Structures are given as C-alpha cells and as structure tokens.
Amino acid sequence: MHKVPSAICNEIDLLLSPYGARRLSSKEIANLITQSALFGWQITTSLVYKNEPVVINLLFCDKSESQIPIIAVAAPEIEPCEIPHIEEHGRLCVWPSRYIVDKKNNSYILELLSDAEALLKEAFDGNxxxxxxxxxxxxxxxxxxxxKKTLSLCDLERTSTRxxxxFESKKxxxxxxxxxxxxxxxxxNQGLLPTHSKKKIRRQFLNRIEKSVLLQLKHTWRPTDFPNTAxxxxxxxxxxxxxxxxxIATMLAISLTKKTSEIPTILVQFNTSNGVALIAIHFSRSIFRRVNRRAIIDGFRNExxxxxxIERTSTIKITGGAINRADKNWLAGRDSNPSHKIVGQHRIVLIGCGSVGAAIIRLLIQSGFTDVVLIDFDKYGTENSSRHILGLDSFDTYKATALANxxxxxxxxxxINAINKQWQGDAIARTSISRADIILSCTGDWQSDQSLLQFQSEEELGVIVFAFVEAHAIAGHVIVNPPNSNAFNSIHYVNGNKIGTLITPCTTWPHETIQKIPACAGEFQPYGAIPLTHxxxxxxxxxxxLVLNPSEKDVLPYIKIWLGDRxxxxxLGGHWNHNWISSFGDPGFGNKEVTLIFEKQKWKEKYV
Incomplete structure (x- = not known):
C-alpha cells in the first residue's frame, strides 16, 4: 500500500528543512502551469542568474510515487534553448527517464536536488x-x-550535399x-501509384516528383544559429x-522552383557525437507563388x-520541421546494425509462401534483406488464417501476391516481386532462382524440392535452405544444402514405398497424423502458429x-533442428523416435535446438 500524501509530505518536510525548503500551498500548486502537481516545495539555491537568486520547485505529480519528482526553475524566468536542459515552463531535465531510484528511501531527493543545482551551475557557466x-x-x-508530415528515404551515410x-500529396x-x-x-509498394497498365495516369503521378536538396553541414547548429529567413x-x-x-546556392534555388507545392521543403543533416540528426526546412513560398499579384520569378523568362x-528570396520565411526517417540504415537498426549493408546486397528467393516461409521472409526483411522474390502458385484459403501471417483479407488471392503486397x-x-506460377515451367521464375544468392524452399513438396536440387546441380545455383516440420510441428528442420552436397536427400528415402519421408525422424506416432477433409484428396497436417515460431x-x-559468415571455401552442409516440448x-500421442535417440541422443524434455553436420556422407551431432 502506498503512503498517503500527507505522510509523504511530513517526511520530506523533515528531509528538506536544513535547506530552507518551503512547502507550496494548494493555491500555488493550482496556479502552476508546468504540471498538474499534487504537492511540492520551493527552494532558494545558492546560484545566481541574470542577477537574481535561482529558485527551484520540487514537484510531485504522481500519487502512486511511481515517478521521480519534477525539478522546475521558478525564478528567474528561463526560456527553452536559453541554456541546455531547460524545457517549457522552466522544467529541468536532470536525469534520463530510465534512471532508477529506491523510492522507499526519500534520500534520493537530496541527490536529485544536488544534481539539479550542479547541472544549472555548469549550464550558467557555459560548460x-x-x-x-x-x-x-x-x-x-x-x-x-x-x-507538415515529412518522410526521408535518403541514404545518410553519403557524405555530400546533393x-x-x-514528392508531395495531401495524404x-x-x-x-x-x-x-x-x-x-x-x-x-504502398499501392498508391496507378498500375503500369495505366501509363498516362501513372505518368501524371510521377511527373509530380521534383527536385530538392539535402544539405550536409559540418557544424551542428545551436539555437542562436537557427535560421528564420532564406x-x-x-x-x-x-x-x-x-x-x-x-x-550549393544553385541547388537551393532549384529547390524553390517547386511547382506542385506552395511550401517547398529541403533536408539538412548534421553528424553529431550522438549520431545523425536530420531535419526539414519548409519555405513559406516557392518562386512561382504569387503574393500581392507578384511572384519572385516575374520579369525573367527562362532563367x-x-x-x-538570392536578393528576391531573402525575405522568404522558413520554419523547421521534424523528419520521420525510413532509410535502410534506420529501419534495419537505427544506424546501429552494420550487418544490414552486407545482408542488403543479397537477393533471396522464397519458394512456397505458406505458414512457414511467409514468417521467415518477414524476419529476413526486418534483418536487412531488400531484394526479395516470392514464388507460389497456390491461393490463400480461409483455413490458412490460424497459422499464416496473412489474414482473411487475403482470401482467394495468390499467396505470393498477397504476401508481396x-x-x-x-x-x-x-x-519485392511475386510470381504466381509453378517455378519449374516459368522462365521468369527460373531466371530469378538462378540469380539468387540464397534460395529458401518451404514447399514441403517432394517433387518440387527434387526439381530444385536438379536445377541447382545443372545451373550451379547458390545455397538452398530447406525448412519444414514433422507431424504437429513438434519438430522442425532447417537444412543447408550447398551445390552437389546431397545433404537434403541423405536424410530422406529417395526410392521405394517410403520415398520422400525422413529416414530418422525425431518423433514417432502410433497413428496417422494427417487429417482428412470431405473433399477429393483433401487432407492437412494439424498445428497452429505458435509451434512454428522456433x-x-x-x-x-x-x-x-550464411550471408554474414561465409566460409572461405564452400559452405558445409548442416541441419538445424528444433525439438519441441515432450x-x-x-x-498428442507421440514419442521421441528410438532410432533418433540411438543416433543423436535422447532429447529429454525437449525445447532444444540440435545441430547436425554432414561428414563423409554421415550425419553427426555438433556439440557447441
């Protein structure tokens, strides 16, 4: 149970009495425009600013005591940007929001006040x-x-003004x-452009793309440097x-010739010690906009x-603007994921856009892949919703197209491109596969996988990664199959009445796990979305x-296996397979990952 405010106030009164603190009255609290404070104290510090003693308020705004109190300068009046760390209404930013204190011991308040006074002194001294x-x-x-909402896709690692x-629209x-x-x-990708079949309308949209400028400045502005006019x-x-x-001035002039907007926008970049800072600057008018029946361009025909x-635009007012960054460096890890550059140089093709492959490709895009091809000839059914990242809004559309959209x-x-055909007979699909650095097959289809292996052998394709599950998705396999390695086929029966099944599955079942449905050849393997996540x-x-740590020579084949909960x-009526146990050890309670390596045409567990 939290202490009532009166009890807290009495404790803090005693704590702050040596510092001459005065408890604020309820009327004073009500008149504060800083925060909706519940109670607080005023303290006159030993500091002097603008020839006045500095007075600060210690304000509690949360009855539950879950927040650290606010420090605000009550006198003299200090505006934001006048000194560092002062916010509106004199609020002082002393500790970061992640700072943790023991709220059961009010002595932290003395630490807060001490740090606040030290911060103000350093700021007053210009340090x-x-x-x-x-x-x-x-x-x-x-x-x-x-x-105005502004979005930047620009590569901020480029160190040049350019x-x-x-492009601008109301939406x-x-x-x-x-x-x-x-x-x-x-x-x-946003579905905002007319399709290529509507050439004229599409061209009209694209004609609205104009030129602007990104200024990369060497010196980061301080508040006194902020420009207000052109x-x-x-x-x-x-x-x-x-x-x-x-x-550079010519580039800026080009930016102001914008015809599709009355308020041209440019970008300004600074490289601070805490990383890249990017802002927008909006001009109050373009050179074509008429004010009092006159435009800046009047009197000049061609140039x-x-x-x-410069003379005619000198009085144009400019305002600042915030930027939402959507460039690759930012999206792949807020400028702190150098591996995305390597990842982004590789093309990946996904064959099979079902519940397994769709989620994998999304993870890979989030990790930095930007060149993606999706291949699947199947349509999305309502029954797919229980374990697919697509929802019912994709019903009866091709999985590849729906996923790409x-x-x-x-x-x-x-x-990202979608191919809604069986890849074996489609020239575009085969070309895409042959140009891929990584091929991910998640079809779970034996014939497709065998055709892919043959294609790999004939065309010297890149590495193929197969991903599939056993019954009820209790176990999942990821097989790395370099060219001519025989890794995939070595764990399967490749002929006879067991063709296409695992030689040594992780699980065994006393009954058939495939569920029938009342349709010709209708069946499915039951499992939900959660068992697939591992x-x-x-x-x-x-x-x-494979992309970030390639072998100096050829990639060696290996398998990553997830063994679910025993x-x-x-x-569900199953057990760990005795043949698996004798070959690779007892999985025990499960919930573990196992790595198998392929040496001398034999699989063995790799102990890390």
Whole structure:
C-alpha cells in the first residue's frame, strides 16, 4: 500500500528543512502551469542568474510515487534553448527517464536536488553549450515548426550535399529520396501509384516528383544559429561552403522552383557525437507563388541570375520541421546494425509462401534483406488464417501476391516481386532462382524440392535452405544444402514405398497424423502458429549466418533442428523416435535446438 500524501509530505518536510525548503500551498500548486502537481516545495539555491537568486520547485505529480519528482526553475524566468536542459515552463531535465531510484528511501531527493543545482551551475557557466549540438533535435523542436508530415528515404551515410527527389500529396505529406526511382518503388509498394497498365495516369503521378536538396553541414547548429529567413540560410551556406557556394546556392534555388507545392521543403543533416540528426526546412513560398499579384520569378523568362534570386528570396520565411526517417540504415537498426549493408546486397528467393516461409521472409526483411522474390502458385484459403501471417483479407488471392503486397506496404523501401506460377515451367521464375544468392524452399513438396536440387546441380545455383516440420510441428528442420552436397536427400528415402519421408525422424506416432477433409484428396497436417515460431527463427538465423559468415571455401552442409516440448508430444500421442535417440541422443524434455553436420556422407551431432 502506498503512503498517503500527507505522510509523504511530513517526511520530506523533515528531509528538506536544513535547506530552507518551503512547502507550496494548494493555491500555488493550482496556479502552476508546468504540471498538474499534487504537492511540492520551493527552494532558494545558492546560484545566481541574470542577477537574481535561482529558485527551484520540487514537484510531485504522481500519487502512486511511481515517478521521480519534477525539478522546475521558478525564478528567474528561463526560456527553452536559453541554456541546455531547460524545457517549457522552466522544467529541468536532470536525469534520463530510465534512471532508477529506491523510492522507499526519500534520500534520493537530496541527490536529485544536488544534481539539479550542479547541472544549472555548469549550464550558467557555459560548460554545457556543446549539449545543444549533441542533443540537437530536442532544441530544434522549440524553433518555429511546420506540422507538415515529412518522410526521408535518403541514404545518410553519403557524405555530400546533393540534389534529391521529392514528392508531395495531401495524404502522405512530403516524401524525400535520393532518386525518383526510389520514390516510385515506395509508392508502388504502398499501392498508391496507378498500375503500369495505366501509363498516362501513372505518368501524371510521377511527373509530380521534383527536385530538392539535402544539405550536409559540418557544424551542428545551436539555437542562436537557427535560421528564420532564406537570407540567413544562404549566409550559413556561404560560411560552410566558401569554395562551393555558387554550386550549393544553385541547388537551393532549384529547390524553390517547386511547382506542385506552395511550401517547398529541403533536408539538412548534421553528424553529431550522438549520431545523425536530420531535419526539414519548409519555405513559406516557392518562386512561382504569387503574393500581392507578384511572384519572385516575374520579369525573367527562362532563367534568373543567382544574385537576383538570392536578393528576391531573402525575405522568404522558413520554419523547421521534424523528419520521420525510413532509410535502410534506420529501419534495419537505427544506424546501429552494420550487418544490414552486407545482408542488403543479397537477393533471396522464397519458394512456397505458406505458414512457414511467409514468417521467415518477414524476419529476413526486418534483418536487412531488400531484394526479395516470392514464388507460389497456390491461393490463400480461409483455413490458412490460424497459422499464416496473412489474414482473411487475403482470401482467394495468390499467396505470393498477397504476401508481396503486405510486406511491400510494411517495408516500402524493399524491392519485392511475386510470381504466381509453378517455378519449374516459368522462365521468369527460373531466371530469378538462378540469380539468387540464397534460395529458401518451404514447399514441403517432394517433387518440387527434387526439381530444385536438379536445377541447382545443372545451373550451379547458390545455397538452398530447406525448412519444414514433422507431424504437429513438434519438430522442425532447417537444412543447408550447398551445390552437389546431397545433404537434403541423405536424410530422406529417395526410392521405394517410403520415398520422400525422413529416414530418422525425431518423433514417432502410433497413428496417422494427417487429417482428412470431405473433399477429393483433401487432407492437412494439424498445428497452429505458435509451434512454428522456433523453426522460423532458426531458419532466419541460419540464412543470416550464411550471408554474414561465409566460409572461405564452400559452405558445409548442416541441419538445424528444433525439438519441441515432450509433454505436448506425448499429449498428442507421440514419442521421441528410438532410432533418433540411438543416433543423436535422447532429447529429454525437449525445447532444444540440435545441430547436425554432414561428414563423409554421415550425419553427426555438433556439440557447441
């Protein structure tokens, strides 16, 4: 049970009495515009700022005591951006939100007050001014802001100021990218562009893509540097790019020739000690917009000298803007996942877009794959919903197309293509497979897999990874099959009446596990979505390992196997297979991963 406020107040009164703290009255609390405080204290510090003693408020805003109290400067008045770490209404950012204290011991309050006073002293002395740069975006938020939604696809690892592409609509706001093709791919994946069959309408949409500029500045702005007019921005450019002023200023001029928007937008990038900071700058007008019946371009037909342009645009007001980043570096790990660059260089083809493969490919896209081909000739049925990442809204559509549409909307930066045919007889599918770095087969279809192995042998394809489950998905297998390794076929019967079945399955069942349905040749293997998750994760990790840690020579064949819960196995009437136990050991209670390696045409467990 939490202590009542009166009891807490009495304890804190005693704690703060040596510091001359005064408890705020209920009227004073009510008049505060900082927070909806419940109770608080006012303390006069030993600090002086603007020739006034610094007074701070210690405010409790949560009756449950789950939050650390707020420190706010009550006097003198300090505006945000005047010194670092001051927010609106004098609130002081002392500790990060993840800071943990023992709330049962109120002595933490003394630590908070001490840290607050030390922080203010350092700020008053100018010792924290570099924090304006390190935490740039927090202070930029206090600059006059435009609420226009802006999305950047630009590669921020490119260290150059350059012309970029921009597209604007009422629904999306502003999209900015390194090329018009990048924007086109994004819009296609979002389903916002007319199809290629509607050439004229599609062209009209794409004609709205115009040029803008991304300025990469060497020096991160402090609040006193924030520009308010185009003239101030040109001055910054002249200072930053003395040798390239004409070139960079020309790029900025091109950005202001935007015809499809009355408010042109550019991007500005800073590389701070805490990472990349990216912002938008919105201009109040383009050179074509008429104000008082006049436009900046009036009097010039084809071109305007840069000096005239700068003079005529000098009074254009500019406002700041926040950016939502959607570039590959950010989406694949907030600029902290260097492996995505390697992963993104590889093409992967998925054959079989069912419940196993669909989730694996999504994990791989989240890990950095951006060049993806999906192949499946089957349509999505209502019964698939219990274990597929697609839902009923995909009913009666081809799985490959439905999955490509879903993943394209979720990850519009990728290149994803769907082929709704059996790959064996389709030239486009075969070409896609032959050009892939990794081929993932999740069909669970013996004939398809055998054709794929033959194709691998004939065409010297890349590595094939097979993923499939045993009965009830109690066990799942991920097989890495390099060319001519015989890994996949070595664990299966390849002839006779058992052809296509595992020689040594992990599980054994006294009854048939396949369920029949009242239809010709209708049957299915019952299991839900949860038993698949381990297999899907193992398959995705295996493929990433192949890409990130390739062998200096040929990749060796191996198998990753997930062995599920023994109690679930026995509940369904099955047991661990005795032949598996004698060959690779007793799985015991299960819930474990086993790795088998293929040496001298024989599988054996690899102990890590």
């Amino acid at each position: 924290l001014d570099t924090h304006f740069e390190d935490e740039f975006q927090s202070y930029w938020a206090y600059h006059p802001q435009c609420t 012309l970029i592409a921009t 999306l706001g502003v999209i900015m990218a390194d090329s018009s093709a990048q924007i086109e791919n994004w819009l296609d 003239k101030e921005l040109f001055s910054i450019i002249k200072k930053e790019f003395a040798d390239q002023y004409f070139e 305007m000298p840069l000096s005239h342009f 879903k993943l394209g909307r979720e990850f519009p930066h990728i290149s 297999l899907q994760a193992i398959a995705a990790k295996t493929i990433l390992s 109690s679930e196995l026995e509940k």
